[in-house]
Each structure stands twice: as C-alpha cells, then as structure tokens.
Amino acid sequence: NAGVTQTPKFQVLKTGQSMTLQCAQDMNHNSMYWYRQDPGMGLRLIYYSASEGTTDKGEVPNGYNVSRLNKREFSLRLESAAPSQTSVYFCASSVEQGLETQYFGPGTRLLVL
Amino acid sequence: QQPVQSPQAVILREGEDAVINCSSSKALYSVHWYRQKHGEAPVFLMILLKGGEQKGHEKISASFNEKKQQSSLYLTASQLSYSGTYFCGTERQNAGNMLTFGGGTRLMVKP
Numbered sequence: 001n002a003g004v005t006q007t008p009k010f011q012v013l014k015t016g017q018s019m020t021l022q023c024a025q026d027m028n029h030n031s032m033y034w035y036r037q038d039p040g041m042g043l044r045l046i047y048y049s050a051s052e053g054t055t056d057k058g059e060v061p062n063g064y065n066v067s068r069l070n071k072r073e074f075s076l077r078l079e080s081a082a083p084s085q086t087s088v089y090f091c092a093s094s095v096e097q098g099l100e101t102q103y104f105g106p107g108t109r110l111l112v113l
Numbered sequence: 114q115q116p117v118q119s120p121q122a123v124i125l126r127e128g129e130d131a132v133i134n135c136s137s138s139k140a141l142y143s144v145h146w147y148r149q150k151h152g153e154a155p156v157f158l159m160i161l162l163k164g165g166e167q168k169g170h171e172k173i174s175a176s177f178n179e180k181k182q183q184s185s186l187y188l189t190a191s192q193l194s195y196s197g198t199y200f201c202g203t204e205r206q207n208a209g210n211m212l213t214f215g216g217g218t219r220l221m222v223k224p
Contacts, residue, residue: 004154035214042115042200042214043155058211090154102145102212104154 001026004105006091012111013081021076021108023091031097032074033058034066036087037107043090049074050097081112114138116203118215125191125222133186133218135201144177144184145202145212148195155200158186163206191222 007022025032030051035043035058045058047066055066063085065077074093078085089108094100116137123131135144143162147155161177161184172189184203188195198219202212 042216043202044214045211048211059213101157101160103157106154 003027004091004093004103006089006105006108008108009106010109012113013078014113015082017081018077018079019081019110020078021089021091021110022073023075023105024073025091025093025103025105026072027093027095027103028071029093029095029103030071031094031100032068033092033094033102034064034074034076035090035092036060036085037090038087046076046089048097081110083112086110086112115213116201116215118199118201118218120218121216122219123221125220127193127222127224128190129222131188131191131220133188133199133201133220134183135185135203135215136181136183137203137205139182139203139205141177141179141182141203142206143204144175145204146175146184146186147200147202147214148197149200149217150197158199188220191220193222193224196220196222 004025033048034046044060049055049068052071067075091105092102094102119134145160146158149155175186177184198217200214200217202214
C-alpha cells in the first residue's frame with residue numbers, strides 16, 4: 001500500500017497563476033483533509049471531506065477550492081495564487097472523521113513569487 | 114482557536130525525560146498527538162478521549178485533564194529517535210470533529 005500520495009512534490013508559481021494539488025489514498029478511507037503548514041503556525045485545516053460527495057470549509061478556506069473526485073482522490077485548487085499561499089500543503093485521510101488517526105501524505109512545497 | 118503548546122523548544126540528552134503541554138480555552142472532546150521529523154509528514158502517536166485513560170506508546174505516554182482542558186505528553190528516557198516537532202491537535206465539543214493543531218514543540222535529543 002502506498003498510503004497517501006501527493007503530487008507534485010515541489011512547485012513554483014507566479015502571482016496570479018493557477019494550479020491543482022492532487023491527493024490520493026489507497027486505504028479505503030472515507031474522510032480526507034487538506035492542511036497548510038507555515039513556520040510556527042502548526043497545521044491549519046483548509047478544507048475537508050467527511051465522505052465521498054461532501055466537502056466543508058476548515059479554518060483557512062479563502063483562496064482555495066476542493067473537489068472530492070471519488071473515494072480515493074481529493075484535489076486542492078488555487079485559482080489565482082498569491083505570495084501568502086507560499087506554504088507546505090499536506091493531504092491526510094482517516095477511516096471516519098473525528099476520533100480517528102489521520103494519515104498524512106509527504107507534502108507539496110509551494111512557492112508563489 | 115489554536116491550542117497553546119509549551120515549551121516551544123527543548124533540548125535533552127539521551128536518557129533524560131521531558132514533558133510537553135497542550136492547553137485550550139475551549140471545552141475539548143479529544144486530544145491527538147503527532148510527531149513530525151524535519152522534511153517529513155506528521156505521524157500519529159496517540160489519541161486521548163474525554164473520560165478516557167492515560168495512553169502509552171513505547172516510552173511515550175500522555176494524559177488529559179478535562180477540568181483544565183489540558184493534555185501533557187511525557188517522554189521517558191528519551192532516545193535520539195525522539196527528536197522532531199510534536200503537535201497536539203484538539204477536537205472541540207460540538208465543533209464538527211475538526212482538529213485544530215497547536216504551533217508545535219521542537220524537541221532535540223543529543224547523545
């Protein structure tokens with residue numbers, strides 16, 4: 001099992017460009033999450049999907065959109081990237097939402113110039 | 114609201130003990146602990162539930178004080194492999210089961 005995979009590993013964007021971060025899990029988990037990690041801020045939840053077909057906003061959703069394509073895949077889209085979105089983005093999944101271990105992907109390092 | 118972790122950083126010698134604290138101003142339902150090594154993804158350590166028992170994982174254990182809305186992570190006889198950043202994630206009651214993570218505690222264990 002690969003667990004949680006993310007693509008790309010690194011990306012450099014110019015302000016205003018758009019991109020989609022891909023995430024897939026092969027553990028048959030129902031819930032998936034997108035976090036961003038900035039120095040000294042810990043992990044902040046951007047969006048989550050409690051189950052296939054549902055998505056909800058987390059703490060910091062502004063500037064992002066998500067799609068739960070199917071049970072395995074959960075993508076994060078930046079429509080018009082801004083320097084404030086420079087961060088490390090982690091995707092995670094769990095069997096169900098809450099009271100469950102979250103398994104994290106390796107992360108995507110994004111730099112917006 | 115983000116839980117507050119203390120200390121922000123700690124340096125230990127191999128074999129020494131450490132305590133990392135996590136506190137919230139809101140009523141908590143559960144506390145999750147994760148460890149992240151530099152350049153890697155966070156890895157789950159344990160979950161503590163309201164009304165639950167103290168948990169243990171190898172020589173790492175944790176407690177949850179519901180009255181104070183605080184959790185403490187205890188690292189006993191630390192090993193070099195314990196180095197990393199420790200995060201607590203708190204799940205508030207009636208808050209949609211979302212985890213809110215603290216800013217992290219950097220732990221360095223030296224030989």
